[in-house]
Amino acid sequence: MENLFFGVDYYPEHWPRERWETDAALMEEMGLSVVRLAEFSWAKMEPNLGEFHFEWLQEAIEILGKHGIKTVLGTPTAAPPAWIMEETPEIYPVDSNGIRRGFGGRHHDCQSNKTYRSHIKRFVTAMATTFKDNPYVIGWQIDNELGNSHHDLCMCDSCKSAFQDWLKEKYGSIGVLNKEWGTYFWSQDYASFEQIPAPRRTVTGSNPSAMLDWKRFCSDLIVEFQQYQIDIIRDICKSHFITHNFMGFADKVNYFDLAKNLDFISHDQYPGGFFTTPPHEKNEVLSAALDLMRGTKNQSFWIMEQQSGITGWETMGRTPEPGQLALWAQHTIAHGADTIVFFRFRTCTVGTEQYWHGILPHSGKPGRRFRELKDMIAKLKPIMPELKGTMPKAETGIVYSYDQNYAFQIQPHHPELNYVEQVVKYYKGFYERNIPVDFVSDKEEFHKYKLLVAPLQYLMNPELEKKYDEYVAQGGHLVLTMRTGVKNDNNVCMSEMELPGRLGTIAGIEINDYDCLVGCNTEVLWIKSNKLEPMKAEKWCDIIELKGASVLAEYSSQFYKGSPAITEYSYGKGKVYYVGHEPDHRLMQIFNEYITGNAGINLLPTTPDGVEITLRSAEAIDYVFVMNHNNFSVKVNLPKEWEAVFTGQNSELKPFQVDIYKAKITV
Incomplete structure (x- = not known):
């Protein structure tokens, strides 16, 4: 796989065809090399059963490719279209109250449902076959943020049956399960696996052993759901990589397990998410999430969604201050990211994410965010090949x-x-x-x-x-x-x-x-x-x-x-x-x-509050990142033998400034 480094999530289906060329030219001007496309576009690609329309996507890929931009395709299985759901409503997931959820959002799918699996097999096979030889397509993202929105889902009859099969495989006999779960408490003994329910809401309390096995089953189901699609794509697209976008400390699925059969993992990083506390209060959480992502495969990774503006659905987060978007992107690189894909290129005018702002505003005219990230990319691109694949040295x-x-x-x-x-x-x-x-x-x-x-x-x-x-x-x-x-x-x-x-x-x-x-x-x-x-x-x-x-x-x-x-x-x-x-x-x-x-842990230099130092280690040299998370200038004392990568680096860090040094660190 070639060096890529910076990219963007793009939705050509949201914009007129005549705008695509303009967007591709702006991406090239920014220094972007890769896009993710189509992860929510099933209805446009298959408006009716077996009626495939990939020509618009092929055209968009071609336009982007001529501007030096490669494509990662997302399988759109997080958003099955209305015609599928209308035909087979049993695909809708069921919550712990026994209520079947409906259409109008995303992730409205039961991942164990065999009918849904047959739709996935048909569509993913057709999509992979169409793009397997496209010179501009380099890889795939399976689904989108697996586990997102599914915390209380799914507890339908299909999932209940799958859970029972999972328990049979684990325990072998119902007698062993009764013993291991302690079902004699509150007269919860089972005569057969078929009596065991999905853990919908009870009158009072739940068996802790049953609940733990349910959570493990849900995780295994997601891993198997991903593998179902991996197998289809690997069989057809033998030269393409496969990844998935993780979500830090999200816990519906065990990320160590989900990572195993991916070529590398990707991660979605939103430091200023409207759903979180202010960024300055949780820098350690942001760093910890990145280190966990690196640890899932013990290798460097991609960011598939890097914040590029205000976040928001019904409510919004704070506006990133000047320099903060560039800091956040470099922060992910410092903790092991090889390629940064920003979400999204242009802020959408319709739907739930109208206020999840991208690099471009609703108007599509480049502004402060565009210029800030363009400058950062130009600055970082020369050293990214040297960083690729390197890891921090941790004792x-x-x-x-x-x-x-x-x-x-x-x-x-x-x-x-x-x-x-x-x-x-x-x-x-x-x-x-x-x-x-x-x-x-x-x-x-x-x-x-x-x-x-x-x-x-x-x-x-x-x-x-x-x-x-x-x-x-x-x-x-x-x-x-x-x-x-x-x-x-x-x-x-x-x-x-x-x-x-x-x-x-x-x-x-x-x-x-x-x-x-x-x-x-x-x-x-x-x-x-x-x-x-x-x-x-x-x-x-x-x-x-x-x-x-x-x-x-x-x-x-x-x-x-x-x-x-x-x-x-x-x-x-x-x-x-x-x-x-x-x-x-x-x-x-x-x-x-x-x-x-x-x-006997070796220490990096101490720094003022809000200033973080970490490193990535190449074979002959270490790249040391010194990051000022503060919105004010600070002075740091660093070893004189450290070699500045960029001109103008000195003991004073401006607000949100990142300096990089070459050194040989004993850790």
Whole structure:
């Protein structure tokens, strides 16, 4: 695949044919090299059964191609047309209230429905066959944002039957399922798999084991739905790549699984989304999402939708300030993106996304956004070939698990306890100190990391226990947290040992009691270095008994005042730290400094608030990105031996400025 670097999502079907040439020329002027097309255009391409109209799309691709722009095609299966839905309304998904959703939006499809699959096979086969030899088409995006809009969907009879088949495959017999789910509670025993429902709304409560398996099934269904289309395209378009656009910390589908059979993953990045808090309050969330995306395949990736203007549906987000769009694009590059595709080229005048602004406004006339991104592309293009495929060098890993997340969604314990927020809180401790981090699946190897943080390891199994044991025994430094080792893989509480189960051996502790901090916090003192300023334990407190571990911090209020809050234990050649609560920001800073020092983590330079440093490592040199997320100028102190990539770089960063240096970093 050739080098591409910058592109745009384009919708020629939204504009008159005579405008296409103008848009293509403007894209070429900007320095764009790739477009994504057609991911929502099924009705235009097949207005009636078997009546295919690809000629308009072929013409658009040809016009763009003559301006040096390649095409990625999206399969439009996120928006089946009205004629299909009218003919087979059972394709509409059913929610947990048993209500069948209707037409007028998108993602109005049941992904297990066999009739819908037959429509997909017919259409995707025809589309792939039409474009397999087109010299300007280089790849495919399957569907669009799989899992988006499907959180309460689908619970129709087709999905119920598919769930039952999934359970048969997993458990083999209904007797085994009854035992593993504990169905004797509330007389929920099943005589056959056919009795098991999709988990629609009950009178009160739901079986946690059944709910966890349902979430796993939904994820597997999406992975299989994607694979159904991958198989069609790979068979026909043998020279094209296949990708899909992920959504950061979205959790309907396990992205580690969804990524496996893609050539590379793509991601949609909206720092100023109308659905989020202001960007300056969550820079660590934006960086963490990008690092997670990189971690799903442990390789560089694309951005398939990069914010290029105000976002909005019924309501709108803030207008990006001058320089902010360019910063956000460079920020994604810094964390591992090889190609940036902006959403969208021109702001649409109709439909739900009339106020999801693109590079061009409704009028189609180039303005501030066009000029800002054009300048940034011209500046970055010369070094993009050197960055392609490079990765940050991380000595620190954070274990990320969709199963743990699902389990806490089912039983969050504390009303405000959230798995992703907990993970990001630990990530923020490293982010604030410019320490590169990898996200890693608990199925992957850990030994490449000096330091490994494993938050909320609530579900546990012997294989994972062994991995953690071996990691520490061979010299790794492991951080475990509250609610570790509580349940088995089927979401059933373990009773053979006190918490944290067998991991208590490598942590040197035992937990006989705990406290859910509803409506209160608990004070904590860091006693390791006599920093006796009171800090807070939030949401939860494990009441820890020492079994060889030493105390780093202790509770200083509640009835367990004086008992350990954070412990440290040497095991084999490594160390285990156990954090029995959610630390507040100050305590997290102190703890992070302590564990990174013990683990020998190499540090990048410290920077003022709002200034981030990260790097991508080529074979002979590292590219260091210094990014000012602030809307005011700041000064930074950087090593004199770092070589500036662009002229004019110095110790002062203007608002939203990004500088890049060449260096050789020891990490």
